[in-house]
Amino acid sequence: MYVDVHCHLSFPDYDDDREEIVREMTDAGVRLLVDPGIDVETSRKSVELAAAYPMIYANVGLHPHETSAELSTDTYDDLARLATAPKVVAIGEIGLDYHYPDCHPHRQQDAFRILLRMARTLDLPVVIHCRDAWDDLFTVLREENHSALRGIMHCFSGDADTARRCTALGFMLSIPGTVTYKRSLLPEIIRSIPIEHLLTETDSPYLSPVPYRGKRNRPAHVRLVTEAIASIKNMTIGETAHAIAENAAGIFGNCRLTDA
Numbered sequence: 001m002y003v004d005v006h007c008h009l010s011f012p013d014y015d016d017d018r019e020e021i022v023r024e025m026t027d028a029g030v031r032l033l034v035d036p037g038i039d040v041e042t043s044r045k046s047v048e049l050a051a052a053y054p055m056i057y058a059n060v061g062l063h064p065h066e067t068s069a070e071l072s073t074d075t076y077d078d079l080a081r082l083a084t085a086p087k088v089v090a091i092g093e094i095g096l097d098y099h100y101p102d103c104h105p106h107r108q109q110d111a112f113r114i115l116l117r118m119a120r121t122l123d124l125p126v127v128i129h130c131r132d133a134w135d136d137l138f139t140v141l142r143e144e145n146h147s148a149l150r151g152i153m154h155c156f157s158g159d160a161d162t163a164r165r166c167t168a169l170g171f172m173l174s175i176p177g178t179v180t181y182k183r184s185l186l187p188e189i190i191r192s193i194p195i196e197h198l199l200t201e202t203d204s205p206y207l208s209p210v211p212y213r214g215k216r217n218r219p220a221h222v223r224l225v226t227e228a229i230a231s232i233k234n235m236t237i238g239e240t241a242h243a244i245a246e247n248a249a250g251i252f253g254n255c256r257l258t259d260a
């Protein structure tokens with residue numbers, strides 16, 4: 001029983017074969033898929049997808065890359081309205097990403113703060129995307145009262161020290177397919193972090209694990225991520241998958257994992 005806590009199944013990449021992808025993931029033993037929004041449009045699609053499939057849950061969010069233009073209050077009103085839909089289990093993805101030189105750190109921070117407050121108001125966890133922006137991320141979390149927040153660092157890309165800082169704040173680390181890449185720091189981090197803080201994701205359509213690297217990713221591949229964690233932790237696949245499914249049920253509160 002595998003869980004993919006971050007999969008963009010609502011993206012157009014799956015418009016031609018979404019049914020088949022869902023069937024494939026069900027056959028592969030994936031029992032929970034969480035589909036994050038990156039803007040109003042994808043958040044709406046995510047909510048629709050969650051309504052159509054029992055094992056799919058939605059996140060409503062605004063990716064830091066989508067904050068470079070001036071945003072109207074309509075955007076936040078639309079997101080707040082969508083966030084009250086059934087099966088919305090978190091606000092995400094939201095966060096900071098300074099990877100590209102033309103990014104707008106202040107606009108990203110403003111949007112991030114507004115969405116953290118939305119999550120607090122709605123009592124929902126947050127799904128955070130952070131790349132090359134950890135210092136500012138911790139500053140914003142502190143200023144926005146992190147003790148009233150809970151959530152996930154999705155596609156965790158920090159170092160071991162950053163991993164410890166995140167778990168000390170009570171955040172879970174979600175491990176993507178890059179754990180299978182040769183130069184990944186993730187195996188060392190996974191060894192040092194208790195299984196209680198770990199989740200699995202594919203971030204499909206991106207970041208396909210070995211041996212599918214470079215191809216379109218799909219939720220069925222979360223099995224390979226789970227296997228990688230099991231071998232690093234010296235646990236059986238069954239124990240690992242069970243522990244991670246419990247973690248997902250814990251953080252997403254209202255989602256019932258469907259039994260096959």
Ligand SMILES: [Zn+2]
Nearest residue numbers: 093129154155
């Ligand atoms: Zn992301």
Ligand SMILES: [Zn+2]
Nearest residue numbers: 006036093203
């Ligand atoms: Zn994503």
